[in-house]
Amino acid sequence: MSTVKSTVKFTADHEWVQITGNLARVGITQYAQEQLGDVVFVELPAVGATFAQGKEAAVVESVKAASDIYAPLSGTVAAVNDGLPDNPSLVNTDPQGDGWFFEITLSNPSELDGLMDETAYQAHTGA
């Protein structure tokens, strides 16, 4: 099996997007989980649901507040992280690994051009 190169991009809403071919895996950044604090609840979209870029696709709740997770790119949900609702603290402990939310099959890959690379994202968070 050949290795498909993946790239990671970021949104202004502190989501990361790992793009492999036409598939984008989505989660929230280390910065976002620090801002949220202890995550106690995650609501994921249904596999097969379609979202336009920027629409609410999932919900993450900390002890203090609920936050929307937006579809960073338009497409159809191809998979969700089934283990996350039962173990929402993964968002805190491994936000850019096991704490991923869902994967989208892209319907408009040109939207990728509007996302930030890591350098631009670091500048965005003031790091």
Add this chain to the structure above:
Amino acid sequence: MTETDTTLLTTALDALHRSLGARMVPFAGYAMPVQYPTGILTEHTWTRENAGLFDVSHMGQVTLRGKNGADPAVALERLVPGDLQILKMGRMRYTMLTQADGGILDDLMVTKLEDRLFVVVNAGCKTQDIARFRAELTDCEVLEHTDAALLALQGPKAVDVLKALVPGVEILAFLSGAAFTWNSTALFITRSGYTGEDGFEISVPNTAAEALAQALLAHEAVKPIGLGARDSLRLEAGLCLYGHDITEATSPIEADLAWTISKRRRAEGGFPGDAVIQAQLVGGPARRRVGIQPEGRAPVREGAKIYADAGLTEALGVITSGGFGPTVQGPVAMGYVAASHIAPGRTLFIDLRGKPVPATVAPLPFTPHRYVR
């Protein structure tokens, strides 16, 4: 840092909070710690199992002293439905300032001392409360203790920690207070709090507040706790938060606080809104504050609407506090529902992002109070 920080007031522990890595947020005009690096869940659980130190210096501390032999308990009863004249020396009571329509202007703790009352009021209300005391209690001197910080030490280990520094506090009964000395600093300590646990609130001069906080934090059983865990602890304990669970639009009876009004005060009245409150005591309020246990894991938040049916058509009321209860290990909430649906066990439906979440009316508190009686 936000630009509003420059206009915020700070407590005597501001530098300590920042050195402990607190995330500071604006609260009632003050820069206050919402959490420390360990996070709200850990702080909450630590307080339930050990001892948590809270800075509550933003709250108003006021002494009411009768002029020319006037009894400040008689005076303050003109503004609150609580029975203050029955209080023995050093005893403390929870009551609320009411207005003419029975609505609640603030809730407060009142401690009776020799010739005076020591009153603690909410930070967000203190300016209006003190103005009201000055206008209405002309037979009392009104002294605001702006020179004093207020620390709360809460949790099952609070008594052992504090008695090592301040011998004698262990004999204070729940809801009583007395003067103590620490390092030749005068303290006023009450056995009270806002977590459902045993604990103390300590009034200490600003000049000694950081040293006292450091001395308490030096004990291995003590960690600093922010406003985030203070909120989840009081919610599990079923305690009202002013501006949310009780407001000018809710009466003490609607708020299920009838227990704070004695037989004498119910009969005599003599406080703002007495006619409304007496009528609600007899006839029952049209709606009442209840505990609400949502099914599943999703927290329901303040403002969510409550319905009788899964179709979300028959409105019953609204959630006033809601979130995740770390000790309960699930969502907990309080809210107002129509009198037809206040019995524990009644099924309700909460509108959560347009979907009905089944919930049950639950007895309060969610976690048993562990006060020392």
